[in-house]
Structures are given as structure tokens and as C-alpha cells.
Amino acid sequence: MFRTALRNVLAHKARLLMTVLAVMLGVAFVSGTLVFTSTLSNALQSSARKGFDNVDVAIQRGAPDPADEAPGARSALDQKLLDKAAGLPGVASATGTVSGFTAIADKHGTMIGDGFSTTGSNYSPGTDGTDARYPMRTGTAPKGPQEFALDAHTADRGGYKVGDTVRISVDGPVREQKLSGIFTTDDARVGAGGSLALFDTATAQKLFATPGHFGEIDLKAAPGASQTALKDAVEKVLPQGAEATTGRQLADEQAKMIAQSMDGMKTALLGFAGIALFVGIFIIANTFTMLVAQRTKELALMRAVGASRRQITRSVLTEAFVVGAVAAVTGLLTGIGIGAALRSLMSLTGGSVPEGPLVVSPSTVLTALAVGIIVTVLAAWLPGRRAATIPPVAAMNSVHATATTKSLVIRNTIGALFAGAGIAAVLVATGMSDGKTTMGAGAALLVIGVFVLTPLLSRPLIALAAPVLRLFGISGVLARQNAVRNPRRTAATASALMIGLTLITGLTVIAGSVQQGIDKMATSALKADYVVSMATHSPLSPDVAKKLATADGVTASSPLRNAPARIGTTTTSLTGVNGKEFDQLTRLNFTEGALGTLHGDRALVDDFLAKQKGWHAGSRVPVTFEDGSKGNLTIGGVYEGNQIIRGILLDNDTLARHQKHATDMQVLVKTAHGATPEAKDSLVKALGKNPAITVADKKDVSGAIAQTFTLLLNMVYGLLAMAVIVAVLGVVNTLAMSVFERSQEIGMLRAIGLDRRGIKRMVRLESLVISLFGGVLGIGLGVFFGWAAGELIGGALPTYELVMPWGRMAVFLAVAALVGVLAALWPARRAAKLNMLQAIKAE
Numbered sequence: 001m002f003r004t005a006l007r008n009v010l011a012h013k014a015r016l017l018m019t020v021l022a023v024m025l026g027v028a029f030v031s032g033t034l035v036f037t038s039t040l041s042n043a044l045q046s047s048a049r050k051g052f053d054n055v056d057v058a059i060q061r062g063a064p065d066p067a068d069e070a071p072g073a074r075s076a077l078d079q080k081l082l083d084k085a086a087g088l089p090g091v092a093s094a095t096g097t098v099s100g101f102t103a104i105a106d107k108h109g110t111m112i113g114d115g116f117s118t119t120g121s122n123y124s125p126g127t128d129g130t131d132a133r134y135p136m137r138t139g140t141a142p143k144g145p146q147e148f149a150l151d152a153h154t155a156d157r158g159g160y161k162v163g164d165t166v167r168i169s170v171d172g173p174v175r176e177q178k179l180s181g182i183f184t185t186d187d188a189r190v191g192a193g194g195s196l197a198l199f200d201t202a203t204a205q206k207l208f209a210t211p212g213h214f215g216e217i218d219l220k221a222a223p224g225a226s227q228t229a230l231k232d233a234v235e236k237v238l239p240q241g242a243e244a245t246t247g248r249q250l251a252d253e254q255a256k257m258i259a260q261s262m263d264g265m266k267t268a269l270l271g272f273a274g275i276a277l278f279v280g281i282f283i284i285a286n287t288f289t290m291l292v293a294q295r296t297k298e299l300a301l302m303r304a305v306g307a308s309r310r311q312i313t314r315s316v317l318t319e320a321f322v323v324g325a326v327a328a329v330t331g332l333l334t335g336i337g338i339g340a341a342l343r344s345l346m347s348l349t350g351g352s353v354p355e356g357p358l359v360v361s362p363s364t365v366l367t368a369l370a371v372g373i374i375v376t377v378l379a380a381w382l383p384g385r386r387a388a389t390i391p392p393v394a395a396m397n398s399v400h401a402t403a404t405t406k407s408l409v410i411r412n413t414i415g416a417l418f419a420g421a422g423i424a425a426v427l428v429a430t431g432m433s434d435g436k437t438t439m440g441a442g443a444a445l446l447v448i449g450v451f452v453l454t455p456l457l458s459r460p461l462i463a464l465a466a467p468v469l470r471l472f473g474i475s476g477v478l479a480r481q482n483a484v485r486n487p488r489r490t491a492a493t494a495s496a497l498m499i500g501l502t503l504i505t506g507l508t509v510i511a512g513s514v515q516q517g518i519d520k521m522a523t524s525a526l527k528a529d530y531v532v533s534m535a536t537h538s539p540l541s542p543d544v545a546k547k548l549a550t551a552d553g554v555t556a557s558s559p560l561r562n563a564p565a566r567i568g569t570t571t572t573s574l575t576g577v578n579g580k581e582f583d584q585l586t587r588l589n590f591t592e593g594a595l596g597t598l599h600g601d602r603a604l605v606d607d608f609l610a611k612q613k614g615w616h617a618g619s620r621v622p623v624t625f626e627d628g629s630k631g632n633l634t635i636g637g638v639y640e641g642n643q644i645i646r647g648i649l650l651d652n653d654t655l656a657r658h659q660k661h662a663t664d665m666q667v668l669v670k671t672a673h674g675a676t677p678e679a680k681d682s683l684v685k686a687l688g689k690n691p692a693i694t695v696a697d698k699k700d701v702s703g704a705i706a707q708t709f710t711l712l713l714n715m716v717y718g719l720l721a722m723a724v725i726v727a728v729l730g731v732v733n734t735l736a737m738s739v740f741e742r743s744q745e746i747g748m749l750r751a752i753g754l755d756r757r758g759i760k761r762m763v764r765l766e767s768l769v770i771s772l773f774g775g776v777l778g779i780g781l782g783v784f785f786g787w788a789a790g791e792l793i794g795g796a797l798p799t800y801e802l803v804m805p806w807g808r809m810a811v812f813l814a815v816a817a818l819v820g821v822l823a824a825l826w827p828a829r830r831a832a833k834l835n836m837l838q839a840i841k842a843e
Contacts, residue, residue: 544667
């Protein structure tokens with residue numbers, strides 16, 4: 001039986017090729033994802049560990065105790081602690097560091113690098129006058145407030161050399177600094193595409209902290225001293241609010257953070273591969289079902305000469321194992337190439353990847369082999385089991401054993417039960433406050449039910465195309481009859497495309513509806529024409545708000561200023577606004593009180609927080625401000641919070657009395673003539689064409705909020721591309737084997753007068769009908785799921801409303817039609833080239 005199974009594989013190489021390709025694609029994307037993410041993670045981790053080579057113990061600020069410390073208390077890491085740590089036994093050197101966001105503009109005024117990795121820090125020279133962490137390639141270390149040094153990678157990208165004047169921004173206002181030196185570094189942030197600017201320590205403290213204070217103190221152990229022993233010694237002299245960590249622990253934490261950050265990318269890419277494999281299951285099952293059907297007489301003869309049912313099933317599974325193993329090995333090799341190509345592509349598109357070897361771990365190899373083999377064997381199990389249950393006598397009498405009425409009734413009953421339960425669960429979930437789990441379970445049941453019912457649905461839906469198919473004459477009539485001749489095969493072929501289109505249609509409906517809801521929210525919540533903020537949403541200098549308030553054409557403006565505070569035992573954030581002009585910039589709906597009450601110690605609070613805390617208009621709330629002083633706030637009104645305005649609002653004049661270093665998060669601006677290109681240019685010029693500041697209108701604001709949905713949608717479009725490729729293979733496979741099965745019939749049609757062009761047209765129309773059938777089912781399910789998910793989203797986004805993307809759905813249906821046309825090219829050509837006499841004699 002084993003030798004027979006191997007001979008069958010070799011005998012059907014061409015028929016199994018599409019199955020091998022489908023499995024290989026899925027395995028290739030799985031292994032390619034694992035190779036790429038492992039390689040990238042390993043390179044980033046190695047680069048990060050190099051950054052801790054000179055750190056044996058780090059002194060950092062610990063988490064504040066809300067009962068003992070004011071919300072805005074100063075860091076305990078000052079010059080006194082640095083000197084004390086440097087004098088401890090076993091300490092070779094002590095370095096105080098301070099860092100923060102620093103944007104570097106290129107010569108065109110555009111920020112260089114990824115905004116969230118553009119960092120500034122201090123150059124801390126030792127006794128020899130150099131900082132070992134940052135060896136200078138050219139130039140000298142920065143001295144004084146007008147100089148700075150820049151990492152070599154960023155300097156090369158910006159085209160800068162020593163002596164150039166560079167425009168930079170730390171907290172808003174543009175600064176022009178002289179480039180005194182260019183250095184090399186192993187800093188992981190630079191390796192990941194960011195930039196690093198260095199200032200002298202006094203300048204860095206003024207920019208990123210407070211004079212005389214550090215963000216971290218790094219200690220280098222003397223030869224022979226262990227990190228653990230040095231940490232124990234340091235802990236004895238630490239003041240309250242500081243903690244010590246070994247360099248090894250920091251390196252491990254950094255490596256863990258990098259690995260976690262790679263998980264999202266890995267999950268997304270593996271999701272693509274998973275969908276491709278899932279769609280591939282339909283192709284594999286379809287292929288083996290047809291192979292078994294074509295070999296029914298052979299299998300019956302084997303049963304008649306003594307083969308057991310178990311041996312027949314094992315024979316089919318052995319074939320599947322061989323096919324899966326071949327596909328898994330080729331998929332693994334292809335995946336290694338994909339991983340290397342993704343790394344090169346990332347570098348070519350501007351991403352910076354640290355140097356490192358291509359990582360192909362044993363787990364990647366085992367995963368690829370296991371996925372390819374297991375998926376193929378599982379998909380072939382049902383056809384193999386079905387082959388073993390056919391009685392030998394019945395099989396010898398009929399090559400094409402038709403499904404019994406009883407089996408069809410059972411199948412349709414099961415499908416109807418699953419689909420009904422799925423629809424009911426989805427509808428129940430739409431009325432629940434937290435129905436995500438119920439809706440997910442209902443969606444899975446409905447998809448399974450529709451898949452089981454697809455053979456039943458194929459006849460009436462394909463019959464709707466009959467009037468159009470008649471326009472193509474006898475070829476169209478035959479195409480319709482062929483499409484419904486074997487409903488199970490048609491269903492399995494169409495389902496591969498249905499899955500992909502269900503996902504993409506559902507998410508397109510959700511994304512479009514969410515975007516519309518967010519646009520309405522931005523329009524309804526904001527009267528301001530522009531929202532000004534840092535590119536990384538880091539704090540803005542108050543000077544930005546002052547410049548905007550006096551800019552040409554500005555009629556009203558208000559900074560949104562965040563400050564930590566403690567209410568009861570909970571540390572929270574107060575948002576300071578310009579109480580006098582805030583009503584000109586926002587449009588808030590109040591459930592209690594009014595906006596005019598925003599002055600003095602009177603505050604406004606959003607409805608969610610008010611409900612959570614039990615506050616109402618007139619409630620008195622005790623508060624501990626940033627500077628440690630205590631007072632009471634009176635709730636002047638309760639408003640409906642949204643993604644743009646929420647939390648506790650307080651007048652800036654009140655908040656400023658408790659802040660020593662005020663910073664803003666955003667500035668709302670209203671101009672005389674509304675949001676126009678001229679008004680925006682005027683604001684950009686007023687801010688000195690700052691590379692770190694964004695001036696966003698309402699459309700930009702809503703786009704930024706909806707960015708997550710847009711990113712997800714783009715990812716799913718990539719997923720659809722993979723699903724379409726695999727679905728094309730499935731349709732090609734089905735048609736090719738169908739042509740083989742119908743060789744006699746095609747020969748007879750040729751003999752009675754149907755020419756080659758008519759044969760080609762018949763196969764193409766059959767493929768087109770099957771693909772459109774899958775497309776219609778997928779789009780219909782996607783719209784239903786999109787509507788149901790929107791009912792849940794509407795609870796959190798009151799402005800949500802269903803938007804039907806008719807244009808995109810038409811494109812999706814056109815894609816389904818294109819799949820059918822492309823998939824039929826080779827099978828149609830093959831059918832037309834059949835020799836009619838040999839075809840008529842074929843068994």
C-alpha cells in the first residue's frame with residue numbers, strides 16, 4: 001500500500017502541483033516571517049546590548065509614592081548623588097545622563113529619522129576629556145549652549161559636516177546650533193532609524209530636565225568588582241525616590257522590550273500566512289476529493305483483493321504526507337529567501353537595520369515542516385475516509401459516486417443549524433454592552449454554516465446568471481451546467497475566495513464608517529481651524545502658544561496644558577485651557593452646567609469620569625497640585641467627552657500658579673478666514689518652519705485618530721492579495737482536473753461541431769461564474785459582519801454611522817471576476833488542445 005501511494009503521487013505530479021504551490025506559499029510566508037522577525041530582533045538586541053557595555057549599575061528614578069510625594073516632585077538624581085556614587089569602592093567611573101526628544105532638520109527643513117527615536121542627550125567627558133560611549137569621527141565635543149554633536153548616520157543622511165549650522169527643535173521653538181563634531185555610536189535607537197544629538201551636560205539639563213539634575217546615573221565597575229556587589233553598595237547610599245539596577249538586567253529588559261515590539265509585526269505577518277493556509281485547506285481537500293473520485297475503480301479493486309478500509313485511508317494520507325513534506329521543504333527554502341529579501345527591502349526603503357547574521361532557528365525549521373505536513377494531512381483526511389467507505393461493488397459500477405439524498409439532507413440540516421445559531425449570536429451581541437466574544441463566536445458559526453450550505457446555495461445563485469450566460473450561446477449554457485454539476489466541488493472552490501472577500505469587505509465597511517464617525521466628531525467637537533502639536537506628541541514650549549496668539553490672522557487660541565495632580569489617592573492629569581476663549585474653539589455638549597463656568601477654581605469634567613467618581617455640577621473635589629499645594633475644585637459642568645476633548649478641564653491662569661515649568665501638549669487655533677492653505681502657511685512661517693511641529697486641520701486630526709484603522713485596513717488588503725493568489729491556484733486546480741475528468745465529453749462536443757474557441761469560452765465562463773459566486777457570498781457576509789461590528793462600535797463612538805463603500809465593493813467583485821478569468825487561461829487552453837479522437841477513447 002505504501003509503494004502504491006508513492007506511485008500515485010508520481011503518477012499525478014501535474015495534478016498535485018497546484019496543491020504543492022498552495023501549501024508552499026503558506027509555509028513560505030510563515031517561515032519567512034519567522035526568519036525576518038528573528039533576524040531583526042537579534043540584530044536590534046545585539047545592538048542594544050552593546051549600548052550597556054559601559055554600564056554595570058544604573059541609578060534611576062523609582063516610581064513615586066503617591067502618599068509621600070507631590071505629583072510633580074523633582075528627580076532625586078542630582079550632582080550630589082553623582083559625586084557620592086563616584087566615590088564608592090569598586091566604582092571606576094560615574095556618568096550622569098539626561099535625554100529627551102530632539103528633532104534634526106535636513107537642509108530642506110524636513111525632520112530626519114523616525115520622530116519617536118530622534119533623541120538628544122549629554123556628552124559627559126571623563127578625566128581624559130572624552131566620552132568613551134561616543135568616539136568622535138571628526139570635530140570636537142560640544143561646548144556651550146550654541147554647539148552640539150551629531151551621530152554619523154544622521155549627519156550623512158542630512159549632508160552635514162563639522163562647522164555647519166543646523167536647525168533643531170527640542171520643545172517647539174527652532175534653535176540654530178553649530179555642529180562641532182560627528183561621532184559614531186552603537187545606540188539601538190540610531191540603529192533603528194532614529195537620530196542622536198549630544199549637548200554639553202549643562203545645556204542638556206536645561207533642555208531636558210532641570211539644572212543640576214539627571215535622568216540616570218551610570219556606574220562602571222572597577223576590574224574585579226561584580227555588578228551584583230556594586231549594586232548592593234550603591235543601594236546603601238540611595239536617597240528616597242531612586243533605585244539601582246544592574247547593566248545586565250537593563251540589557252535583558254531592553255532585549256525583552258524589543259522582542260515584545262516585534263510580536264505585533266510577527267502576529268500580523270503570521271496572520272497573513274494563516275489565512276493563506278486556511279484558504280489552501282479548501283484547495284487541498286478539493287484536490288484529494290477529485291483524485292479519490294477519479295481512482296474510485298482502482299480503490300474498489302484494492303478493496304476487493306483484500307485491502308482494508310484503514311489501509312485505503314492510510315494510502316490517501318501517505319500521499320498527502322509526501323505532498324506536504326515536499327511543499328514544506330520548498331516553502332521553508334523559499335521562506336528563508338523571503339526573510340532575507342524583507343530585510344534588504346527594509347534597508348532600501350529607508351529603514352535602518354543593524355548589522356547581523358540571517359537567523360534560521362531550529363524552531364523555524366520545525367514549525368515550517370510541521371505546518372506544511374499537518375495542514376496537508378488534515379485536509380486530506382476527510383477525502384481519504386470517504387474513499388474507504390465506498391462499497392467495492394458500488395464503486396466498480398460507477399466512477400462518479402453521487403451523494404445520497406440522506407447525506408445531502410444531513411449536510412444541509414447541519415449547515416442551517418450552524419448558520420442560524422451564528423446569525424442569532426451576532427444579533428444578540430449587537431444589543432450587548434460588551435459583546436465582542438459573543439459576536440466573534442457567532443461570526444465563526446455563521447461562516448462554517450455558510451460553507452456547509454454553499455453546495456445548496458450554488459444552484460439558485462448560479463441560476464441567476466443563466467440569462468446572461470445564454471448570450472454566449474451553447475458555451476454559456478454548458479458553462480452553467482458544468483458549474484452546478486458537482487455542487488460540492490464548486491462550493492469548495494468558491495469558498496477559498498469567499499473567506500478573503502468576507503474579511504476585506506467587513507473591515508472596509510467598518511473602517512469607512514469609523515472614519516466618517518471620527519470626521520463628524522472632529523467637526524462637531526472643534527470650532528478651531530487648526531491643532532498645533534509636536535510630531536511625536538511630546539510637550540510643547542509655552543513660547544509656541546505665545547507666537548501663535550500674536551500670529552497674523554489668528555482670532556482665538558488656547559494651549560491644552562497637562563499637569564499631574566492627585567485626587568484622593570489617585571494620580572491623574574489636569575488639562576489647562578484658556579477659559580476666556582475656549583468657547584470659540586470647541587463645541588461641547590453639556591449634560592450639567594455650562595462652559596462659561598470655567599474660571600478660578602471651577603473645573604469641567606467629562607461624563608465618563610463624572611459617572612465613575614459620582615461627581616455632579618457643584619461637587620467639591622479635594623486636589624493636590626503639582627507643586628504639592630492642596631486645594632479644592634468645584635465641578636462647574638459635566639460635558640460629553642470624546643477622542644479630542646476629555647478629562648478634567650481647568651483655567652490656565654489657575655493651573656499656572658502651581659507650575660514651575662509649564663509645558664503644553666497642543667494649541668487650538670482659530671483664524672479669521674478659516675482653514676485655508678494661506679492660513680496654514682502663515683502659521684508654519686510664524687513657527688519658523690519647524691520640522692518637529694505639525695499644524696493639522698480637522699481632516700488631519702480625524703485622520704490621525706483613524707490611523708490605526710487605516711493601517712489595519714492596508715494590512716488586510718495585503719492579506720487579500722495573498723488569499724487571491726491562493727484562490728487563483730484553487731480555481732486553476734479545479735478547472736484543470738475538471739477538464740481531465742471531462743475529456744470524453746469535451747471530445748464529443750468537438751466531434752459534434754463545437755470549435756476550440758467555444759471550448760475555451762465554456763471553461764472561462766464556468767470559472768467566471770464560480771469566482772463571482774464566491775465573490776457575492778464573501779461580500780454579502782462582509783457587509784453583514786461590518787454592520788454588526790458597527791453596532792458595537794457605536795456604543796463607544798456616538799457619531800458612528802454605517803457607510804456602504806459601494807465603489808470598493810464593485811472593485812472587489814471585479815477582482816473576483818478577474819480571478820476567474822486569469823485562473824481559466826491555462827485549463828481553457830488545455831481543453832481546446834485535446835485531440836477529439838483520443839479524448840473520446842479516454843477512460
